Amino acid sequence: MARKMRFLLILLVVAEVLAVARISLALTSTNDAYPSGYGDDSGACGVTGEKLVPVRREVYGNGKIFDITHRITSDSLFDGSEGDGKFVWLSRSMKNGSDYNFSIMKLPVHSGTHVDAPGHYFDHYFDAGFDVDTLDLDVLNGPALLVDVPRDKNLTAEVMMSLNIPKGVRRVLFRTLNTDRRLMWKKNFDTSYVGFMKDGAQWLVDNTDIKLVGVDYLSVAAYDDLIPAHLVFLESREIILVEGLKLDDIQTGIYSVHCLPLRLLGAEGSPIRCILIK
Ligand SMILES: *[C@@H]1O[C@H](CO)[C@@H](O)[C@H](O)[C@H]1NC(C)=O
Numbered sequence: 097m098a099r100k101m102r103f104l105l106i107l108l109v110v111a112e113v114l115a116v117a118r119i120s121l122a123l124t125s126t127n128d129a130y131p132s133g134y135g136d137d138s139g140a141c142g143v144t145g146e147k148l149v150p151v152r153r154e155v156y157g158n159g160k161i162f163d164i165t166h167r168i169t170s171d172s173l174f175d176g177s178e179g180d181g182k183f184v185w186l187s188r189s190m191k192n193g194s195d196y197n198f199s200i201m202k203l204p205v206h207s208g209t210h211v212d213a214p215g216h217y218f219d220h221y222f223d224a225g226f227d228v229d230t231l232d233l234d235v236l237n238g239p240a241l242l243v244d245v246p247r248d249k250n251l252t253a254e255v256m257m258s259l260n261i262p263k264g265v266r267r268v269l270f271r272t273l274n275t276d277r278r279l280m281w282k283k284n285f286d287t288s289y290v291g292f293m294k295d296g297a298q299w300l301v302d303n304t305d306i307k308l309v310g311v312d313y314l315s316v317a318a319y320d321d322l323i324p325a326h327l328v329f330l331e332s333r334e335i336i337l338v339e340g341l342k343l344d345d346i347q348t349g350i351y352s353v354h355c356l357p358l359r360l361l362g363a364e365g366s367p368i369r370c371i372l373i374k
């Protein structure tokens with residue numbers, strides 16, 4: 097028994113030594129700035145003779161990383177308005193003799209997949225500076241539950257109760273009829289989307305620990321309760337609303353969510369990139 101143990105221990109030590117040796121070898125070979133091996137993933141960029149076809153993906157990492165952000169295009173829906181065309185254009189272009197291409201973008205901060213800051217619906221929060229730069233990245237990143245809600249109702253207190261979301265769950269993404277109807281892909285704003293009614297928002301605030309509320313259309317609040325439901329969520333400044341998520345073709349369940357807004361000083365909203373990792 098003891099001999100076997102000693103043998104195992106020796107094996108472990110040898111493996112450890114080999115691993116360290118491998119790493120230090122890598123570190124000292126050809127490049128001191130970073131371990132070689134990290135940069136060996138070549139072939140992706142700048143290889144001549146290759147056909148230049150960019151790959152656009154929704155899923156990465158062998159099915160482990162899901163992009164739940166909608167791509168912003170000239171057809172994208174901007175919160176409350178119709179897609180108004182061009183959002184990015186070249187101000188300097190190589191075709192016109194510039195040494196480089198250089199684009200300018202202009203788009204509403206509530207475009208596509210985006211986040212609301214407390215200042216969106218509370219003027220005194222806006223004046224006090226509760227902008228997207230003040231949002232807590234700890235709320236925007238961490239374990240999250242993706243749930244399917246009943247398709248025949250808006251998000252009422254009754255619906256919230258029926259979901260049985262356990263205490264302690266801090267981030268929930270709600271998939272609704274909006275996803276089935278592919279509303280985010282439509283060019284016109286559709287006021288019949290599913291969203292939170294005031295009592296649904298209130299129930300969630302009173303009875304759960306949810307701090308990140310994600311939905312699959314441009315507004316977390318149903319059109320009929322647009323203002324009251326937003327007020328209930330944003331009043332405490334503890335709940336972060338992520339709107340316009342792309343939740344198609346993803347299984348319900350537990351993921352790690354990662355959402356990062358731009359640090360737009362003074363802005364009450366920002367486009368946001370969100371991913372789920374299984
Ligand atoms: C942008 O730059 C590329 C080279 O990187 C050039 O081939 C292309 O023509 C430029 N596009 C425009 C619109 O100027």
Ligand SMILES: *[C@@H]1O[C@H](CO)[C@@H](O)[C@H](O)[C@H]1NC(C)=O
Nearest residue numbers: 186187188189190191192193
């Ligand atoms: C290049 O310049 C021409 C003439 O000013 C303009 O019509 C065209 O839109 C420009 N193209 C780009 C890509 O900037």
Ligand SMILES: *[C@@H]1O[C@H](CO)[C@@H](O)[C@H](O)[C@H]1NC(C)=O
Nearest residue numbers: 248249250288290318319320
């Ligand atoms: C949700 O509420 C909107 C109005 O805000 C309404 O048009 C829609 O039909 C409702 N959806 C469901 C599934 O009840």
